[in-house]
Amino acid sequence: MTARKEEAGPSGLASALVASGALRSDWLTTFNAVPRGMFVPDRIWPGIADGTRQNPVVDRVRDPVAWLRAVYSDIPLTTQWDDGSHSGDGLGQTPSSSSSQPHMVFSMLADLDVTDGNRVLEIGTGTGWNAGLLAHRLGGGNVVSIEFDPDVAEQAGENQRNAGLCPLVIVGDGRLGYAEGAPYDRVIATCSVGEVPRAWVAQTLAGGLIVAPWGTLYGGEAIVRLTVDGGTASGRFTRSSAFMRLRQQRPDLPRHDVYLKGREWPADGIGSTTTLSPAEVGGWLEQFAIGLQMPGAFWTVERYDDGTYTLWTYSTDTLSWASADHEPGADAFHVVQSGPRRLWDETEAAYAWWDGQGRPGFDRFGLTVDSDGERAWLDSPDHPVRCTDP
Structure with missing residues (x-):
C-alpha cells in the first residue's frame, strides 16, 4: 500500500x-x-x-x-x-x-x-x-x-x-x-x-x-x-x-581573461601534479573551511563534454591563478599555478588543516566581531582559524 x-x-x-x-x-x-x-x-x-x-x-x-x-x-x-x-x-x-x-x-x-x-x-x-x-x-x-x-x-x-x-x-x-x-x-x-x-x-x-x-x-x-x-x-x-x-556586499569579481592577459594557457604558469582531487574541495562545508583560510580568493569551474572539468582559483588582485584538472577515477591531477600566491598549494594546505582537525562541521566553527574586525575560530575564540595573508 x-x-x-x-x-x-x-x-x-x-x-x-x-x-x-x-x-x-x-x-x-x-x-x-x-x-x-x-x-x-x-x-x-x-x-x-x-x-x-x-x-x-x-x-x-x-x-x-x-x-x-x-x-x-x-x-x-x-x-x-x-x-x-x-x-x-x-x-x-x-x-x-x-x-x-x-x-x-x-x-x-x-x-x-x-x-x-x-x-x-x-x-x-x-x-x-x-x-x-x-x-x-x-x-x-x-x-x-x-x-x-x-x-x-x-x-x-x-x-x-x-x-x-x-x-x-x-x-x-x-x-x-x-x-x-x-x-x-x-x-x-x-x-x-x-x-x-x-x-x-x-x-x-x-x-x-x-x-x-x-x-x-x-x-x-x-x-x-x-x-x-x-x-x-x-x-x-x-x-x-x-x-x-x-546587495551592497555582492562581490564584483574580475573576469577569467584578465588573469591570462591574452596569452594561451598555461601562459607563465608552473605545472605540477596533486593527489588531492578537485572534487574533494567542492563541497559546501569544504569550501567554507578552505575559504576561512584563503581570503581574497575565489573559484570557477570550466566543464567539458567528456565529463572532465577544470577548477580555476583566482586572487582578487588579479595577480595569481591556479588550474586543477579533474578526471573521474584518476589518482593524480594536473595543476598549473601562476603569480605570487600559489593558490592550489594554499587550497591543499587549508584542506589538510580541516582534515587534520577531524573534518569539523559548521557547528564547531564560530565568529567574533569587535573593533578589530572579524575572526573565525574553531571550538573556542581562543583557537582562531589561521589564514594566509592575501
Whole structure:
C-alpha cells in the first residue's frame, strides 16, 4: 500500500516542518495565522535558482494547482531576478529576491529565540513573510524590517497589510540598520553577508542576539548566532545555509581573461601534479573551511563534454591563478599555478588543516566581531582559524 500524499496546503507543510523539528510548538499558532501564500506573488521560480539550472516559472493564473503546491512545499521560491530588471518567464542572470525555504525560516527563528516584548530588526524584507511572522508573534510595533529595493518593500508592505499585520518596513541600506528604532533585542538577516556590519552590533542590546547567514568569498555559508556584549559579538555557527548576498556586499569579481592577459594557457604558469582531487574541495562545508583560510580568493569551474572539468582559483588582485584538472577515477591531477600566491598549494594546505582537525562541521566553527574586525575560530575564540595573508 502506498502512503497517502499530503494535500497541497498549509497543513501539509506544517506537518512536514513539525516532523523535521524546524517548526516548534511556540511558532505553530503563528504559522497557521500567517500563511505563506499571502506573501508569494503570482509568478515564482520554485527550488534553488542560480541562473543556470532549469527552474521553470510557475504562474498562478496559468496553473493555480502547481502554484499552490510550490508555495506549500518546503522549498525556496525565487520571486525576482536581476534586481527587478528581468521580466520574462525564463531564468535571469542573478536571483535577487525570494521567499526562503520554510525549514530555514523557522530554524532561524528558533535560533533567534524571541520572547514576548522583544524588539527585532530584520535585514531584507523580501516578500514580507518573515517580518509578518515576527509581527504576529511580538506585535507590529516591535518589528522593524529594512529592504533596499523600493518595489519589493512596497509589495511586502501590501502583503502584510492584507494579512492584518503592521511591522515597520523601511526602504534603506541594511548595512546601516535603523538607529531610530534602536536598541533591539534581536537582529536577523535574511540575506547573507561576508562581513557583519558594525551598526548591527551597535544597535543591539547587551545580551541580545544577531542571527545571520555568513559566508566567505571563496564559498560555503552557514548561519551564525552571535551574542552581543557591549561592542563585541561572538558565537557559533548553527547550520548550513545558502542565501542571496546583501546587495551592497555582492562581490564584483574580475573576469577569467584578465588573469591570462591574452596569452594561451598555461601562459607563465608552473605545472605540477596533486593527489588531492578537485572534487574533494567542492563541497559546501569544504569550501567554507578552505575559504576561512584563503581570503581574497575565489573559484570557477570550466566543464567539458567528456565529463572532465577544470577548477580555476583566482586572487582578487588579479595577480595569481591556479588550474586543477579533474578526471573521474584518476589518482593524480594536473595543476598549473601562476603569480605570487600559489593558490592550489594554499587550497591543499587549508584542506589538510580541516582534515587534520577531524573534518569539523559548521557547528564547531564560530565568529567574533569587535573593533578589530572579524575572526573565525574553531571550538573556542581562543583557537582562531589561521589564514594566509592575501
